[in-house]
Amino acid sequence: MNGKAKTMLVCGGSVAVGLVSGFFGGGGGMLAVPLLTMCGLDAKRAHATALLVILPICIISAAIYIAAGFFDGQTVLCACIGVVLGGIVGAALLNKLNPTVISIIFALMMIAIGIKLVIV
Amino acid sequence: MTAQQVIIIVSFCGGIIGGMGMGGGTLLIPLLTLAAGLNQHLAQAVNLIAFIPMSVVALCIHKKNGYVMFGKSLHIVLLAALGAVGGSFLAKYSGGYVLRACYGAFLIALGVYQLGKTVYTAIKSKNKRVATQN
Numbered sequence: 001m002n003g004k005a006k007t008m009l010v011c012g013g014s015v016a017v018g019l020v021s022g023f024f025g026g027g028g029g030m031l032a033v034p035l036l037t038m039c040g041l042d043a044k045r046a047h048a049t050a051l052l053v054i055l056p057i058c059i060i061s062a063a064i065y066i067a068a069g070f071f072d073g074q075t076v077l078c079a080c081i082g083v084v085l086g087g088i089v090g091a092a093l094l095n096k097l098n099p100t101v102i103s104i105i106f107a108l109m110m111i112a113i114g115i116k117l118v119i120v
Numbered sequence: 121m122t123a124q125q126v127i128i129i130v131s132f133c134g135g136i137i138g139g140m141g142m143g144g145g146t147l148l149i150p151l152l153t154l155a156a157g158l159n160q161h162l163a164q165a166v167n168l169i170a171f172i173p174m175s176v177v178a179l180c181i182h183k184k185n186g187y188v189m190f191g192k193s194l195h196i197v198l199l200a201a202l203g204a205v206g207g208s209f210l211a212k213y214s215g216g217y218v219l220r221a222c223y224g225a226f227l228i229a230l231g232v233y234q235l236g237k238t239v240y241t242a243i244k245s246k247n248k249r250v251a252t253q254n
Contacts, residue, residue: 014199022207024223025164026145026171030230039192048187051179053197057204058168058175064208065165072162078127079166080173086135087174094140103238106142110231113150117224
């Protein structure tokens with residue numbers, strides 16, 4: 001790929017990461033990682049730097065959602081408690097489970113839930 | 121079981137997936153809508169807000185370890201922020217069902233991509249192992 005095409009792809013991809021995250025309220029990280037890899041970052045640095053890309057997106061999008069009235073303090077508090085506790089358990093489980101099996105289960109869950117959301 | 125307890129349990133499950141580095145937020149949103157009964161817009165807002173404290177902590181740790189590349193990502197950060205404004209306003213004016221169905225299609229696409237990538241990587245590493253043994 002020549003330099004100009006790559007620059008255009010990275011620029012377009014960057015806008016797409018924000019657009020997807022803002023529209024769907026998440027999921028941009030899965031697009032940001034390959035984009036950063038394309039910019040020459042190794043996997044570890046791409047995953048870490050993806051957080052830097054996603055954090056401002058989350059703050060901006062959350063502000064727009066809250067301003068539009070999509071906010072409930074109690075729900076947010078409960079979700080934060082659950083997510084933080086689950087995150088600690090998930091991080092602890094990471095090295096004890098087969099990553100390939102987990103990844104396949106996760107992918108199948110995404111497909112199944114996706115079908116349910118489209119149909120219902 | 122109260123609605124709050126359901127949200128904590130559902131978020132806990134999303135957190136486990138996120139803690140394993142597999143995009144927990146991607147599944148937290150449908151879990152909040154399907155299991156906890158939240159509307160799509162509120163579930164997305166909750167996911168965005170819940171991600172902020174987690175990513176601040178993770179970012180600090182990664183920065184300390186020297187894994188965050190500011191210079192190489194600045195243009196991506198700015199353009200993505202611009203896209204986020206557009207995406208958020210688009211979501212604001214979209215109906216709940218449209219947003220939900222689009223999210224479903226997005227999940228299917230991500231799931232198929234993830235499945236293909238995992239199977240491909242597994243086959244590739246298996247072939248490499250066999251070649252090394254021979």
